Amino acid sequence: MKEQDIKIWGSEYGPGIKRNAAGQKDEKKKGLSKALVFFIIFVFILFSLTAGFLGGLLAFSNSNNLSLQNTFNNLLPDRATSSFSKSGLNLEHATGSEMTIQEIVNKNALAVVEIRTEQVATDIWLGQYITQGAGSGVIIKEDGYIVTNNHVIEGARKITVTLKTGTSYSADLIATDPQTDVALLKINAQGLSTAVSGDSSALVVGDLAVAIGNPLGELGGTATAGIISALDRSVTVSGKHMLLLQTDASINPGNSGGGLFNQYGELIGIVVAKSGGSNVEGLGFAIPINSVEPVLEDLMKVGYVQGRVQMGLTLVDITTKEDALRYGVPALGVYVVSADTPQSKTAGFVSGDRILFIEGAVINSYEDVPLILSKLKIGEEITVTIAREGKMEKLSLILQEKRN
Numbered sequence: 001m002k003e004q005d006i007k008i009w010g011s012e013y014g015p016g017i018k019r020n021a022a023g024q025k026d027e028k029k030k031g032l033s034k035a036l037v038f039f040i041i042f043v044f045i046l047f048s049l050t051a052g053f054l055g056g057l058l059a060f061s062n063s064n065n066l067s068l069q070n071t072f073n074n075l076l077p078d079r080a081t082s083s084f085s086k087s088g089l090n091l092e093h094a095t096g097s098e099m100t101i102q103e104i105v106n107k108n109a110l111a112v113v114e115i116r117t118e119q120v121a122t123d124i125w126l127g128q129y130i131t132q133g134a135g136s137g138v139i140i141k142e143d144g145y146i147v148t149n150n151h152v153i154e155g156a157r158k159i160t161v162t163l164k165t166g167t168s169y170s171a172d173l174i175a176t177d178p179q180t181d182v183a184l185l186k187i188n189a190q191g192l193s194t195a196v197s198g199d200s201s202a203l204v205v206g207d208l209a210v211a212i213g214n215p216l217g218e219l220g221g222t223a224t225a226g227i228i229s230a231l232d233r234s235v236t237v238s239g240k241h242m243l244l245l246q247t248d249a250s251i252n253p254g255n256s257g258g259g260l261f262n263q264y265g266e267l268i269g270i271v272v273a274k275s276g277g278s279n280v281e282g283l284g285f286a287i288p289i290n291s292v293e294p295v296l297e298d299l300m301k302v303g304y305v306q307g308r309v310q311m312g313l314t315l316v317d318i319t320t321k322e323d324a325l326r327y328g329v330p331a332l333g334v335y336v337v338s339a340d341t342p343q344s345k346t347a348g349f350v351s352g353d354r355i356l357f358i359e360g361a362v363i364n365s366y367e368d369v370p371l372i373l374s375k376l377k378i379g380e381e382i383t384v385t386i387a388r389e390g391k392m393e394k395l396s397l398i399l400q401e402k403r404n
Contacts, residue, residue: 213258
């Protein structure tokens with residue numbers, strides 16, 4: 001009989017065991033089938049073990065990542081977690097601020113005011129006209145006392161203060177101190193929001209700084225933010241030597257007299273100036289509040305800063321040949337315009353005297369005078385060397401207290 005395949009279960013029921021024509025099992029075919037089954041079982045077990053291992057590893061990794069993220073989030077303040085951005089830490093986080101910029105502004109917005117002034121000016125034909133100016137101020141007492149810069153209100157015949165609420169008041173000038181560029185105003189109002197003073201001596205470079213003011217004289221309530229860029233920066237403003245805070249918070253004309261606030265929302269400076277020029281950016285300056293507060297106390301109490309000495313002279317700094325020609329003097333330098341007190345008149349000062357030395361210190365510019373006087377005392381007799389009609393003379397002068 002010819003060899004042929006006989007199916008035991010048939011194709012409808014599953015795979016069959018093949019036999020030869022004699023009815024004997026085909027051992028070769030049977031051996032291959034077992035190997036295939038064992039291989040399939042081995043692959044399945046290997047796949048199961050591998051999948052289990054990878055799944056466990058992934059779960060462990062996710063657990064660790066989540067734990068690390070939770071640990072990091074717990075190190076941040078609650079409000080910081082939600083404001084953590086894809087671009088990195090924001091300004092508050094970078095400076096270690098205790099408050100957000102929004103919180104600082106909300107705390108002080110009502111304490112910063114707009115100031116507008118009117119002045120009488122004279123043209124080249126001696127005709128008079130009205131000019132307007134603008135600046136900012138900070139309310140320091142709830143009954144209407146406001147601090148601003150002297151240069152904001154200097155020469156003004158009318159001062160108007162506008163609150164954040166839009167209410168406007170006519171302001172009285174209580175007193176002013178040109179040396180520190182500080183002025184004290186008063187409006188007839190009660191229950192006003194005030195700024196809380198901080199400690200400017202506690203500042204360090206890199207601290208958060210928020211400026212609030214009235215840039216351009218028409219954008220009241222504007223807030224800008226940056227950092228404290230430098231401390232005790234020596235700057236000359238309008239011929240006056242000053243030690244100021246430096247900040248990169250945006251400062252513009254009209255910001256003068258406004259507030260500079262720290263990370264706690266405390267007033268730490270009165271904005272005074274910015275460096276000009278088309279190539280200058282991020283150079284704003286403020287008078288430290290620790291320098292302003294004693295001045296304000298004296299202005300409020302007696303109307304002037306106590307303990308300062310004066311020579312009783314009105315001086316002018318001749319710095320160009322054009323100025324020398326206009327004033328009719330032979331050389332550049334510091335000249336006496338007038339002797340204003342009995343002591344200076346008795347000492348013999350007259351208009352046109354050029355100041356050469358004060359107590360042996362050379363006078364090169366007007367800025368040298370207040371620096372020397374700051375080291376002297378009321379009632380002290382000093383020697384002033386002058387040039388008059390081509391000759392040098394020494395005059396003795398008794399220093400008096402400056403009351404204006």
